[in-house]
Amino acid sequence: MTFSAFKETAMKVVFAVTAAVFILCVIVICVFIFARSVPAIGEIGLFEFLFSTEWAPNNTPASYGIGTMIVGTCFVTAGALVIGVPIGLLMAAFMARYCPKPLYKVMKPMTNILAGIPSIVYGYFGMMVIAPLIRDNFGGTGYSILTASIVLGIMILPTVIGVSESALRALPNTYYEGALALGATHEHAVFMTEFPAARSGILTSVVLGLGRVVGETMAVVMIVGNSTALPDSLLDGVRTMTSHIVLELGYATDLHRGALIATAAVLFVFILFINLLIVAIRRKGRAK
Amino acid sequence: MIRPELRQNVYIRGDAATPKFRVRELDLFYGTFQALKSVDMDIEANEITALIGPSGCGKSTFLKTLDRMNDIIPGCRISGKVELDGADIYAGGMDVNLLRKRVGMVFQKPNPFPASVYDNIAYGPKTHGVRKKSELDDIVESSLRRAAIWDELKDRLKKSALGLSGGQQQRLCIARALAVKPDVLLMDEPTSALDPISTGKIEELAQELKKDYTIVIVTHNMQQAARISDKTGFFLLGELIEFGGTDEVFDAPREKRTEDYITGRFG
Ligand SMILES: Nc1ncnc2c1ncn2[C@@H]1O[C@H](COP(=O)(O)OP(=O)(O)OP(=O)(O)O)[C@@H](O)[C@H]1O
Ligand SMILES: [Mg+2]
Numbered sequence: 001m002t003f004s005a006f007k008e009t010a011m012k013v014v015f016a017v018t019a020a021v022f023i024l025c026v027i028v029i030c031v032f033i034f035a036r037s038v039p040a041i042g043e044i045g046l047f048e049f050l051f052s053t054e055w056a057p058n059n060t061p062a063s064y065g066i067g068t069m070i071v072g073t074c075f076v077t078a079g080a081l082v083i084g085v086p087i088g089l090l091m092a093a094f095m096a097r098y099c100p101k102p103l104y105k106v107m108k109p110m111t112n113i114l115a116g117i118p119s120i121v122y123g124y125f126g127m128m129v130i131a132p133l134i135r136d137n138f139g140g141t142g143y144s145i146l147t148a149s150i151v152l153g154i155m156i157l158p159t160v161i162g163v164s165e166s167a168l169r170a171l172p173n174t175y176y177e178g179a180l181a182l183g184a185t186h187e188h189a190v191f192m193t194e195f196p197a198a199r200s201g202i203l204t205s206v207v208l209g210l211g212r213v214v215g216e217t218m219a220v221v222m223i224v225g226n227s228t229a230l231p232d233s234l235l236d237g238v239r240t241m242t243s244h245i246v247l248e249l250g251y252a253t254d255l256h257r258g259a260l261i262a263t264a265a266v267l268f269v270f271i272l273f274i275n276l277l278i279v280a281i282r283r284k285g286r287a288k
Numbered sequence: 289m290i291r292p293e294l295r296q297n298v299y300i301r302g303d304a305a306t307p308k309f310r311v312r313e314l315d316l317f318y319g320t321f322q323a324l325k326s327v328d329m330d331i332e333a334n335e336i337t338a339l340i341g342p343s344g345c346g347k348s349t350f351l352k353t354l355d356r357m358n359d360i361i362p363g364c365r366i367s368g369k370v371e372l373d374g375a376d377i378y379a380g381g382m383d384v385n386l387l388r389k390r391v392g393m394v395f396q397k398p399n400p401f402p403a404s405v406y407d408n409i410a411y412g413p414k415t416h417g418v419r420k421k422s423e424l425d426d427i428v429e430s431s432l433r434r435a436a437i438w439d440e441l442k443d444r445l446k447k448s449a450l451g452l453s454g455g456q457q458q459r460l461c462i463a464r465a466l467a468v469k470p471d472v473l474l475m476d477e478p479t480s481a482l483d484p485i486s487t488g489k490i491e492e493l494a495q496e497l498k499k500d501y502t503i504v505i506v507t508h509n510m511q512q513a514a515r516i517s518d519k520t521g522f523f524l525l526g527e528l529i530e531f532g533g534t535d536e537v538f539d540a541p542r543e544k545r546t547e548d549y550i551t552g553r554f555g
Binding site: 177183188192196 | 416
């Protein structure tokens, strides 16, 4: 065997091993989560587990319903998207199509910094700035769905801006020129022609942001209030699935622990679904 | 600015005194590079004017000055005069969007929007404030009919325009330009990406359209220019070397350089 042939074989082996380890990791995580959660869910009852809003592991008999947490995750996620997506898309349009070069040189690194800030810092910012603002202006404890939505809305900005901006930049010039040649203004060409043309990239940015919010833990647990009761308003605290797990996993045992791991499994299914959504959007975008 | 409804009464068809476009001493610079040198040209209404010349001589550049698409090119400056129906289009009060509505443009590469056939055609009218569904329906049908592509597309109005053939896309783009009711149509090598049959259809279409529109077409195809145009302008290195009736330019050019180009001795 020549040396170069040997090198090629060696590289093949390295790649194969790397791929195998990677796939193994995914399988092990899945097996671990589902092996622990299936018996727990079996004991609690799937319907009871998902839809009951009663979470009381210390009662006799104990009840393990994570309905409230699912609702909490949905509210916080929707709130974060309502706040983050419009701002993010406008910023993306600004950065890609309006921003003068010198300003862009400042703005782009700033969005990158925003993306790199650890989530505990966002949580701290939420506690120190947003929560008091909400408390003083709207009442309540300040630790609420609204607070978490605002902070998470800011957190997803870099994702929404970055992905949407590159989607806009990747468009050929011809759509813009075509629109202008029909007498459209710059605004019209950007928002009515280029946005729809870049829709698959823009949707992807939103879904990526969605994934980030659903999975976010540290920032949320610091500002969301963590109450296990169903919320009455945006100013009430809730628990998301992530904050629920992190709050109780440390001391939980037996079925309690199993129920928390099963919560992780539900979260896992959520994220899986979001990823499938991204794949579907990409595929649709490519088919065009 | 002239109000469109007035204009139609004032400049009746074939008014010999006022050409559609009157271009005088037009210079254009990309940065320091001069791409057009003192171009004078009168473009008559209801005629097809062909622009020919070797690659890089400034045909596309000249065409863009007629609907101010050069405005979006950074570092592009012009001096001189371009008048449309007697009004200077580079004057202060000119509404560029309205100008581009009046002067439509068809590009070398068909560039339909990634949307349905219907939405492509309706885009322009919607941009200019047409909201009523029935009115949009009418415009879509009449524009596609004008572009001689209604029969091919009437059953796929809701289908993506990107699924059409290149020739169909280009006629769709012509229909899209017609939908905003322009009175001039600029076409930059509209058939260079098409097969001979599609090309023939577009040439036929141009002949048909000149009854109602003023057409300026850039082409590298000498036969095409000779076949369809009334006037021909020959550009070389940013200068308009010769401009006149197509028959004279092709049969008895005044300039040696024109003759050399047409007979294929260079370019
Ligand atoms: N955006 C631009 N910036 C700088 N120079 C340009 C720009 N566009 C065109 N030019 C230059 O201006 C000259 C004329 O270009 P133009 O595109 O008008 O040529 P053309 O006659 O249309 O050529 P072709 O037949 O290849 O399309 C060329 O030398 C070209 O390099
Ligand atoms: Mg050209």
